[in-house]
Amino acid sequence: FFANTLALRGDLSGNPSFETLLHRTRQTALEAYENQDVPFERIVEALQPVRDLSRQAIFQVMLALHPQFSDLQMPGISLRAEERLPESAKFDLALELTETRDGLSGQLEYALDLWDKESAEQIVQCLSTLLQSLPDTVECPLSQQPLLTAAGQYQLLTEWNNTAEDYPHDQCIASLFEAQAEQTPDALAVYFDGEEIDYRELDRRAEQVASRLVHAGIGPDCVVGLFVERSIEMISGLLGILKSGAAYLPLDTDYPPDRIAYMLEDAQVPVVLTQRRLLARLPETSACCMFIDDETSETALPPRKARNINAHHLAYVIYTSGSTGRPKGVMISHFSILNHLSWMQRTHRLTPDDRVLQNAPVSFDVSVWQLFWPLLNGAGLVVTSPEGHRDLSYLSSLIESSRVTVMHMVPSMLQALVDIVSPHTLRRVRDFIVGGEALPPSLLQDFSQRFDCRLHNQYGPTETSVEVSWHQCSADEDRLVVPIGAPLSNTRLYVLDRYFNLCPVGVPGELYIAGAGLARGYLNRPDITAERFLPDPFSDGQRMYRTGDLARWTARGVLEYLGRIDHQVKIRGFRVETGEIDTCLLAHPGIHQAIVVPWSSEQKPLQLVAYLVLKDPALQTAEVQVYLRRFLPEHMIPAAFVTLGALPLTPNSKVDRKALPPPTFVTRQRQAVPPRTSEEFALCEIWGLLLNCPEVGIEDDFFALGGHSLLAMRMVAMVRARLGVELPLREIFDAPVIVQLASRLAHYQAREEGSSPIGITPRDGNQPLRLSFSQERLWFLDRLVEAGVAYNVPWSLEMRGELQTAALEWAINQVICRHESLRTVFRNSNGTAVQTIVPAENESLVSQSVPEYALDNVLQTVAEYKFELQTGPLYRFRLYRLSAERHVLAFVAHHII
Structure with a gap:
């Protein structure tokens, strides 16, 4: 063998000094040299490691140290070393060093499948920094050996964490909502199950709840339980609790009674706000039950006294899973939430025309921004039904009919949505936010190919005010990991090793969070609070939270989530x-x-x-x-x-x-009972596909075979596609065994086959119609100020070729005759605005010849036409002739129609 490879194992145990490590490595190398003649291939044969074509056996990093090679002159010949770059990498990393008169020089060879240029350069930089510092640090432990230059530290601590922004740090959620309600009292605040209420009414209902709580002795830093189903009452209850100065504790109505009882006792809850229909599901508790849906709750109470609420008082307590066997309550203050909501408004700006979907369970911290972000900025909140967040068919219909523009899902549910929902459903969605778990790159690609809206990947643990980092995804990203992005406003993110040193770019470490978004700590758990919330070594007097998440910085200054370091x-x-x-x-x-x-x-x-x-x-x-x-x-x-x-x-x-052996997800204790009816056959086949089970019997339980809520949603969609039956999602939870579910499925089939089409009764065209909520707002604005053009909707169309003007005029009149909205005017009837439809009349299409240079001006004139809502018409057509075969049709209408 011209050259033989020695496989050496480094011993870094015990955090030795560099000098100690050098002695250990020297001893290991000397012992290896005693057997250096054994071919490396023989060692591989003897050890028989698990072979993988994607990597070298035994080791993946090569070090070669060469003596200095000088030019060699011989009679008739001269030799000079030339550097030749390899065509492919033989190892993951290969470092070749050469001794020179001035020190060491060398090159790093890296596998392009594993490393990019920036990462390789970072490795070289770290090695160079380490070698240059050794004269002063040779006796220091490895944990104290510097790998970062001053510029590298500045980049990680300052450049990529330069997030200072103003936010209402001295305000509270309730006061900001009250200010918004005063500013836009008639705007749509909440839509739920066909019911709409404006900001004025929502504020009134919340005030009623707050008065009852205050008169019951509730005040700042009290914790009030909220045990309600998703509804308008839930929204007014949340706001009422915050108005009273207390913090809310969300209690999921699907949680087991024992878990709810523990949370109530641990949080020392004096009052639980609930609905009468849920009383039987609430475990026995010493807390007083206050019914938000009680008719007597509308009884007038004396005005509540203003409470001295400040931004550092608690806003909510959310319980999260605990490693000791009991959940632990995370305490979040008002200023932390408002910092997050201010960032969201700066980044994803909401307008009064936006509609935000509220589909997260109130016990899931994403619900915090879903609830309060729109309500503090004058947008509308679209609330799903109690079980609706699990039903993709229902969600699709609600998103489309309610004109949702902003929504959130966890990636696992987003995958089901991508597989089932048509692109048309999300056509109005502008911003789609995902979070709660890692976003697979394949899902990002699937989403980008199907839907035309911005996708944002946001990350944050419950111990912060929802999220702490954000990444706007791009369809052309070619990464193995979708980044979780950069820190939000007033947030600092550190990637540290076990000794609290900054990890260089590209090096995995534990993610720590500091800044305004941190929780106060764990309720009644000072021991765990001290373990997880530590002093910030980079900012005097501040704290940081230890996430337990593995992450690394990329050369672009964004973070990648790599998994957990615990269980x-x-x-x-x-x-x-x-x-x-x-x-x-x-x-x-x-x-x-x-x-x-x-x-x-x-x-x-x-x-x-x-x-x-x-x-x-x-x-x-x-x-x-x-x-x-x-x-x-x-x-x-x-x-x-x-x-x-x-x-x-x-x-x-x-x-x-x-x-541990790999699991078998089908654990059957008895032989599968074969299907008998067509419904049972269909369900067995669907379950087999969904659950990857080769054999499914009619006595099998969906959840015992590995089913869960997301797979249940897929099952509803597959039943709809195969059988044409709309099976409610709740039925799967109520009847998880095929023989039971098939019976219910047959019932829905019979009901749909026996139902007749719903008749549509013509309305009386002579009767005035009430305005929709959006129309009321536009009508009010028109009455409030002189008629303007802010709500004009202009549009123009260039037509090339021979134009038959008479035919175009006839077509326009047909459109006006067919669509009553074009013939609608808005009048005052006994102090109330109503819609009145006027009879159709043939209109002449006004035509005018204009030079092309003047076209923009005449189109602007059309766009700025001032409409009179009471007299109409609320549209305007104009035709402009540029040449014999070029025309422009201009149209403008008021947004109210």
């Missing part, structure tokens, strides 16, 4: 501490040992798998699932259960997670 996972947008599920399982008398781990594959998204060692061999998976549902929400129920004789252990007696 916390995101399931359908909800943060889950697997330790909480472990604790719950171990409390079962029939279970000896248990561990829950995340698991995913190309066929299945990330799901939870429980590995069990049983005390009772007769214990069935179905029994364990029923037991868990008593204590845990649906997203924390494992999709598969694997029974083992013992859990595999590492040499340190810890559970060896890598040695």
Whole structure:
């Protein structure tokens, strides 16, 4: 062998000094040299490592140190070393160094599939910084060896964290909402299930709730429970709690009673705001129940006394999964929320014409900006029905009919939307925000190909006011990881190693968050608060939050999320501490040992798998699932259960997670019962495709086979596509077994087949019509100020070729005759504005010849025509002749029609 490769293992244990590491490496190298004649290929054959064509066996980083090679002169010949660049990389990284009179020179060879130029240059820069500092730091531990230059530190700490912005840091949510209600009292505030209320009415209802709470002794930093279904009452209840000075604690009505009872007790809630129909689902509690839908709540109360509420008082407490087996409450103050909402308004600016979809459960922190961002900026809030956020068919209809312009989904639900919903449904959506879990690059591409709206990837843990970073996605991004972006206003993001050193660009580390968005801490948990909220080493007197997330900076100054460093996972947008599920399982008398781990594959998204060692061999998976549902929400129920004789252990007696066997997601305790009816056949086939199950029987349970709410939504869409039946999503949860669900499906089929088309009764054209909410606003603005042109909608069309003017005039009159909105005027009837439709009359199309240079001026004149809403018409056509075969048709109409 001309040259042989030595595989050396570096020992960096114990955080040694560089000098100690040098001695260790020297000893390792000397021992290796004693066997240097053994061919490397023989070593590979003897070790038999798992072979992977994408990487070299045994090692992936090569170091070669060459002596200085000077030009060589010989009789009749001269030799000179020439640098020749390789055509392909043999290793992930290969560093070649050469000794020279001035020190070391060299080159770094890198695999283009793994590294870009900026990352390779960063490695060289770090190595150079390390070598230059060694004379002064050779005795320092490795954790104190510098890798960053002063310029590199400035970039990470200042340049990429230069986020200072003004925001209402001394205000409260309630006071800003009151100011907005006073500014736009008649504007649409909330739309829910066919009901619309304006800002004036919403403020009145919220004030009524606040008065009742204040008279019950509620004030600043009290925590009031909110146990209501999604509704207008939920919105007024939230605002009423904040007006009283208290913080709200959202209690998901789908949570198990034991979990709700713990949250109420832990937060020491004195009052729970609820609805009478939910009283039976509320666990026994010492808190006083106040019914927001009680008719007596409209009874006039004395005006509430103004409370001394400041921006540092609590706004809400949201409970998140806890590793100790109990959820922990995160406390967020007003100023933190307002910092986030101010950034959102600067970045995604809302106008009074915008409609924001409120589809997140109120226990999910994304609901915070969904609720308050539009209501503090005069936009409209479109609230989904209690179960509507899970039903894509319902959501599609609501998004389209309510003219939603801004919405949010977690990526797992977005995937279902991309697969099912037509592009036409989102045609009015301007900004689509995703967050709550990692956004796969393939989903970004699928979304960009189907929908024409901006997609934003936002990131943030519950311990901050919703989100802390943002990235506007681009369809032409070619990355293995979709970035989570750059920090938001007044937010600082650090990527640190285990010793709290800044990680260089491209180097993974733990993500820490500092700034105005941080939570106050965990309610009644000073120990965990001290563990997770640490002093900020880069800003005196400030705190930073330890996320447990792995991340790295890219050369473009944006962050990439790389996963977790602990056992916390995101399931359908909800943060889950697997330790909480472990604790719950171990409390079962029939279970000896248990561990829950995340698991995913190309066929299945990330799901939870429980590995069990049983005390009772007769214990069935179905029994364990029923037991868990008593204590845990649906997203924390494992999709598969694997029974083992013992859990595999590492040499340190810890559970060896890598040695756990792959799960089987179909755990059947009995033979599958074949289908009998057409409905059962259809459901078995659909479940087999959805759940990747080769055999499905009519007595199988959808959730026992690994189903969950997102797959249930896909199932509804597949039933609709295959059978033409609109099966309500709730039916799957109420009847999760095929034999039960097939019976209900047959009922819906019979009902749809037996129903006759709904008759449309012609209205009386002579009767005046009430204005829509948007029309009322425009009519009011027209009455308030002199008629202007701000709400004119101009349009023009250039026509080339021979034009038959008479035919065009006839066509325009036909359009006017057919569409009553063009013949509508707006008049005052007993103090109320009404629409009146006037009879159709043939109109002559005004035509005029103009030179081309004057066209812009005449079109501007048409666009600025001042309409009279009471007399009309509220449109105007004009035809301009540029030449014998070039004409421009100009049209303008008032936005009110």
